[in-house]
Amino acid sequence: MRINVLCLPVVSMLLAAGSVSAQDHVSAQGLLEGEGFPVNYEAVEFGMTHVAGRVHMLTGAGGNIGVFVGDDGVFLVDGQFAPLTERIMAEVAQLSDDPIRFLINTHFHGDHTGSNANFARAGARIVAHDNTRRTLSQPHFIEMRQTLFRAFGPNALPSITFKTSMSLNLGGERIDVIYAPPSHTDGDSVIFFRDSDVIHMGDIYRSRGQPVFDRNNGGSFEGLIRASDFVLNLMGEDTLIVPGHGQISTRADLVEVRNIMATVRDRIQAAVDAGQSEAEVIASNPSRGLPWRDGGPLSIEETVRWIHAELADQSP
């Protein structure tokens, strides 16, 4: 197993580059959150799209950012990587001169939380589920990236956390932040902008390719199906979805992705029940005919290997 830990001189160099400060991270070992992703920051291009009502989606590198502009301030869902913060702020400033009052982390992964310290320094309060704060407050290993990340320091940690759900009423909009069943991680939140009728699902939902679950941080494949059903029960017929990665989606898109996962699950479960080995299951290509393609942190083969392990483990 290869563990990707940058040597200290390189970390010092990155700190000197100015995107994060040493006080923002407390543990000596591991990468700073947001590093270890193959991103050429110079080449990143941003795109702002109006979703509905007072909600926009900002794409750059990393997770899609939800931008809510109320009468008295801006509310962001996820913040991508630290080196992009200034450019993200400039994009948001084109919609509103008001301050960014809140930043919600849908979960702890660095392509969603890397700029926490920068936004906090600029005055935003950071909100997340209790489990996301817990994971960020200690060194955390992400198996699918074979990478150990450092603990966040107090400046970069969520300062407002919740257990089940919380609501904000901002500028005439009711915003519900709701803990979803453990699925992508054990700390996933969905953010429902009730008046604009938009829901940001974080990485519970990706509109393209195979789903991603962080199995050594509480995620599971069955959990992704359960969480999809949870959101389908929550949303309306016309609610629009901002995915963690991919395109603005509809209820029908989520149903399709959910059913594709269920088909793969049923195929692998049948193979497990028939006593097939992992190699036999992989050879049978359980995602055949379905629109999964390599390109995420795990290959399709590795994803199938993880699903097989999960289902075989649950079988009597």
Ligand SMILES: [Zn+2]
């Ligand atoms: Zn993620």
